[in-house]
Amino acid sequence: MNILEILSYGFIQRALLAGTLIAVLCSVLGVFLVLRRLSLIGDGLAHVTFGSTAIALAFKLYSAASLLVSLPVVLLASLGILKLTEKARLSGDAAIGIVSAVGISAGIMLASVGGGYNVDLLSYLFGNILSITYEEVLIAAGLFCVVMLLLGLFFNDLLAITFNEGLARVSGVRTNLINAVLVMLTALSVVLAMKLVGIMLISSLLILPAVSALQLARSFKACIALAALQGCCSVVAGIFVSFLTNLPTSATIVMLNLLFFGASCGLRRLLGAKSSS
Amino acid sequence: MPVEIVATEGLGCSYREGCVLEDISFTVTAGDYVGIVGPNGSGKSTLVQALLGLVPVSSGAARLFGSRCDGFNQWGRVGYLPQSLHLLNPVFPATVAEVVGLGLLSLKSFPRRFTRHDRNTVDALLEELGIYDIRTKLIGELSGGQQQRVLLARAMVNEPELLILDEPTAALDPETRQRFYQMIADINRTRGVTVLLVTHDTGVIGQHASKMLYLDKRMLFYGSFEDFCHSPEMSSLFGEHSQHLMCHRH
Amino acid sequence: MRTLLLIVLSLTAMAVAGLTGCTRGEQQASTKLQVVTTLFPLFDFARIIAGERAEVTMLLPPGMEPHSFEPKPNDIIRISKSGLFIYTSRYMEPWAETILKGTDRRSLRVVDAGQGVSYLKGSAEVGHDHAGHGDHGTDDHAAGMDPHIWLDFSNAVVIVNNILTGFVAADPANAPLYRDNAAALNARLADLDRRYREGLSSCASRTFLHGGHYTFGYLARRYGLEYRSLSGISSESEPSAAKMAAMVRQIRSSGVRYLFAEELLSPRLTETLAGEAGVEVLKLHGAHNLGKDDVQRGIGFIELMEQNLANLQKGLACRSK
Numbered sequence: 001m002n003i004l005e006i007l008s009y010g011f012i013q014r015a016l017l018a019g020t021l022i023a024v025l026c027s028v029l030g031v032f033l034v035l036r037r038l039s040l041i042g043d044g045l046a047h048v049t050f051g052s053t054a055i056a057l058a059f060k061l062y063s064a065a066s067l068l069v070s071l072p073v074v075l076l077a078s079l080g081i082l083k084l085t086e087k088a089r090l091s092g093d094a095a096i097g098i099v100s101a102v103g104i105s106a107g108i109m110l111a112s113v114g115g116g117y118n119v120d121l122l123s124y125l126f127g128n129i130l131s132i133t134y135e136e137v138l139i140a141a142g143l144f145c146v147v148m149l150l151l152g153l154f155f156n157d158l159l160a161i162t163f164n165e166g167l168a169r170v171s172g173v174r175t176n177l178i179n180a181v182l183v184m185l186t187a188l189s190v191v192l193a194m195k196l197v198g199i200m201l202i203s204s205l206l207i208l209p210a211v212s213a214l215q216l217a218r219s220f221k222a223c224i225a226l227a228a229l230q231g232c233c234s235v236v237a238g239i240f241v242s243f244l245t246n247l248p249t250s251a252t253i254v255m256l257n258l259l260f261f262g263a264s265c266g267l268r269r270l271l272g273a274k275s276s277s
Numbered sequence: 278m279p280v281e282i283v284a285t286e287g288l289g290c291s292y293r294e295g296c297v298l299e300d301i302s303f304t305v306t307a308g309d310y311v312g313i314v315g316p317n318g319s320g321k322s323t324l325v326q327a328l329l330g331l332v333p334v335s336s337g338a339a340r341l342f343g344s345r346c347d348g349f350n351q352w353g354r355v356g357y358l359p360q361s362l363h364l365l366n367p368v369f370p371a372t373v374a375e376v377v378g379l380g381l382l383s384l385k386s387f388p389r390r391f392t393r394h395d396r397n398t399v400d401a402l403l404e405e406l407g408i409y410d411i412r413t414k415l416i417g418e419l420s421g422g423q424q425q426r427v428l429l430a431r432a433m434v435n436e437p438e439l440l441i442l443d444e445p446t447a448a449l450d451p452e453t454r455q456r457f458y459q460m461i462a463d464i465n466r467t468r469g470v471t472v473l474l475v476t477h478d479t480g481v482i483g484q485h486a487s488k489m490l491y492l493d494k495r496m497l498f499y500g501s502f503e504d505f506c507h508s509p510e511m512s513s514l515f516g517e518h519s520q521h522l523m524c525h526r527h
Numbered sequence: 528m529r530t531l532l533l534i535v536l537s538l539t540a541m542a543v544a545g546l547t548g549c550t551r552g553e554q555q556a557s558t559k560l561q562v563v564t565t566l567f568p569l570f571d572f573a574r575i576i577a578g579e580r581a582e583v584t585m586l587l588p589p590g591m592e593p594h595s596f597e598p599k600p601n602d603i604i605r606i607s608k609s610g611l612f613i614y615t616s617r618y619m620e621p622w623a624e625t626i627l628k629g630t631d632r633r634s635l636r637v638v639d640a641g642q643g644v645s646y647l648k649g650s651a652e653v654g655h656d657h658a659g660h661g662d663h664g665t666d667d668h669a670a671g672m673d674p675h676i677w678l679d680f681s682n683a684v685v686i687v688n689n690i691l692t693g694f695v696a697a698d699p700a701n702a703p704l705y706r707d708n709a710a711a712l713n714a715r716l717a718d719l720d721r722r723y724r725e726g727l728s729s730c731a732s733r734t735f736l737h738g739g740h741y742t743f744g745y746l747a748r749r750y751g752l753e754y755r756s757l758s759g760i761s762s763e764s765e766p767s768a769a770k771m772a773a774m775v776r777q778i779r780s781s782g783v784r785y786l787f788a789e790e791l792l793s794p795r796l797t798e799t800l801a802g803e804a805g806v807e808v809l810k811l812h813g814a815h816n817l818g819k820d821d822v823q824r825g826i827g828f829i830e831l832m833e834q835n836l837a838n839l840q841k842g843l844a845c846r847s848k
């Protein structure tokens with residue numbers, strides 16, 4: 001099967017477009033999140049999305065309309081995680097754990113009060129990279145622009161708080177604001193991208209490209225660029241490999257990311273051995 | 278009338294917040310080089326962090342450049358070198374030049390982008406501090422002494438009027454340590470930068486500092502090194518013999 | 528992640544089951560026969576046979592996808608406290624046999640509703656070789672029987688009779704009434720079968736394609752139709768890009784104008800396929816389970832199948848007689 005034929009399918013084109021946009025933005029956010037020890041925030045916010053989607057479905061708001069409930073709830077939850085780390089002096093993973101537990105239990109309670117649904121909740125919760133609509137490509141592009149613009153404007157501030165929060169504050173960085181910007185951009189990305197490509201892809205794209213880039217990068221900018229490159233390549237290659245090998249697409253993309261991570265570790269070891277000898 | 282740079286009045290912070298200071302009042306004027314000394318756990322680091330607004334203050338007040346610390350925003354006038362051991366994530370992927378550049382953020386307003394001029398400023402300072410060769414290295418790959426110098430460069434790159442250094446020599450060997458103190462003294466003398474330096478190297482800092490602040494949860498002494506050496510309180514604290522050794526090591 | 532959410536949802540289901548179970552238990556302290564069923568067709572058949580004489584409930588909570596369902600401790604208590612438990616088959620509810628080992632078989636009667644039906648093997652997914660349905664010799668599952676037996680209405684009659692046997696054994700006092708109800712139901716099923724045979728006898732197309740999991744193999748066999756689905760028998764696996772493309776090619780080459788979508792699950796993939804191939808989407812209800820609204824409306828199996836017939840006739844461009 002040749003590449004042109006694969007590309008002739010509209011759903012492949014849309015998957016490539018929206019997939020790479022989401023991959024790049026998740027990978028870039030991921031570098032900051034991993035370094036701030038908030039790697040699991042993607043999973044945590046996904047649980048909150050589950051809870052809020054349960055609310056939405058109870059009010060018979062499906063897919064797009066459920067965002068009306070999910071977005072504000074998840075944005076608030078992301079700020080809640082931040083507040084917990086600041087005020088209660090909790091580590092990031094504990095704060096994420098608390099918020100995600102609240103999200104899940106809220107969903108469970110609502111579901112038990114409601115007594116079942118008209119549809120299968122899980123199937124509405126997750127998108128699939130192969131079923132992205134034209135409108136959703138536009139949503140992904142819009143999200144990409146917003147996140148990239150804000151990351152561009154706040155890049156040095158983000159680098160400063162990621163390096164050291166106290167030092168950043170003494171350099172006049174409004175750390176509360178920048179932290180809020182970071183987690184809210186993450187929340188926005190998780191909620192929207194979950195509907196588009198599913199949570200498995202999001203949480204692995206938030207972590208794996210970042211940790212691979214950390215193995216190899218020789219500067220912070222290079223780290224961001226490498227992560228974005230891996231995210232992008234994994235989606236493009238994953239879609240083609242899934243086509244050629246008849247494997248599920250999202251899982252293929254995740255496996256490719258793991259492969260890249262393994263290769264980065266190996267390469268780092270090789271380079272390290274060379275430079276030390 | 279000397280210009281007030283730092284001042285505190287009855288500064289204290291509560292133990293509940295993990296802080297131990299009580300009733301600290303002192304004034305630092307322009308051009309001073311203050312050595313803050315005291316035993317471990319005496320609150321030296323906490324004191325400078327309180328001045329910078331990094332730990333909450335429960336009583337009294339502190340002022341930087343005449344404005345209260347909690348509302349202070351002229352960060353371009355301040356350079357801060359924290360205790361490095363608590364600081365570094367060994368896998369942090371930033372280069373020396375990137376880290377030093379962050380010191381310039383205090384001079385910028387939104388959006389804080391760097392220019393070619395900024396890069397030249399950073400390079401010039403790296404050259405001056407003798408760490409230009411390692412500017413593309415990752416901060417996590419450096420030795421303790423090198424990291425210390427990088428963080429000093431970061432604190433100085435905005436040409437601050439007030440330099441606050443928290444245990445800057447902890448990771449240095451004695452010889453480098455001596456050179457480091459000399460360098461700070463030069464900066465203080467030639468550029469007129471006011472320096473607050475936290476250390477437990479009481480004897481060494483005495484050679485350079487114009488004033489000593491002895492802290493043990495409360496402020497036990499504040500004045501010139503000369504007075505410090507002849508202070509009866511200090512004699513009773515250290516014993517005559519140690520005080521003599523401290524004051525006349527060289 | 529997905530497993531975690533499954534666990535969570537299962538907990539939810541457990542809570543729901545617990546709540547409803549409790550209230551019913553308190554209200555109905557009567558001596559009526561308590562019947563628990565798994566899937567909707569069994570529930571509906573048992574409900575009709577029972578009339579007013581027995582209390583029939585369904586294990587699956589409304590809206591839940593049935594293939595990934597596993598009973599929770601509360602469900603097992605519900606089963607063991609009932610007088611009669613009806614499940615489809617070990618292909619549909621592989622958990623049933625293990626659970627039943629642990630229950631007291633003296634007070635609980637169990638009906639394997641699929642006993643004696645004619646089974647179909649495997650599935651004819653798109654992308655598999657078109658070996659024709661019914662004889663997938665190389666099937667991967669050890670006991671890879673298609674569990675959707677209720678969609679062959681002659682099987683449905685066998686299921687009704689199996690359920691009746693269970694009722695009669697569990698509650699002999701009301702046996703005559705159960706027999707009458709079952710006979711009436713079988714007559715309606717026979718009538719439904721006749722209407723399907725006639726309604727689907729003269730259609731422009733004999734191929735129907737389905738964007739969900741492999742559900743309608745029995746229906747296709749009985750009325751001589753060609754059937755392909757996007758996924759295999761279990762609805763859990765995610766399709767590959769290649770399979771999606773193969774399905775699009777199949778839709779185009781077969782010249783159908785409609786693509787069928789399954790119930791309860793999100794129709795995103797089906798809509799994507801239909802959009803790609805330029806065809807329209809029609810609903811085809813597999814009747815595993817109902818959504819909450821349909822449960823409240825009290826909709827029945829035969830009604831669902833009548834809706835399916837109407838959509839099939841539209842999708843296959845059949846001349847109505």
Ligand SMILES: [Zn+2]
Nearest residue numbers: 675742813815
């Ligand atoms: Zn099924």
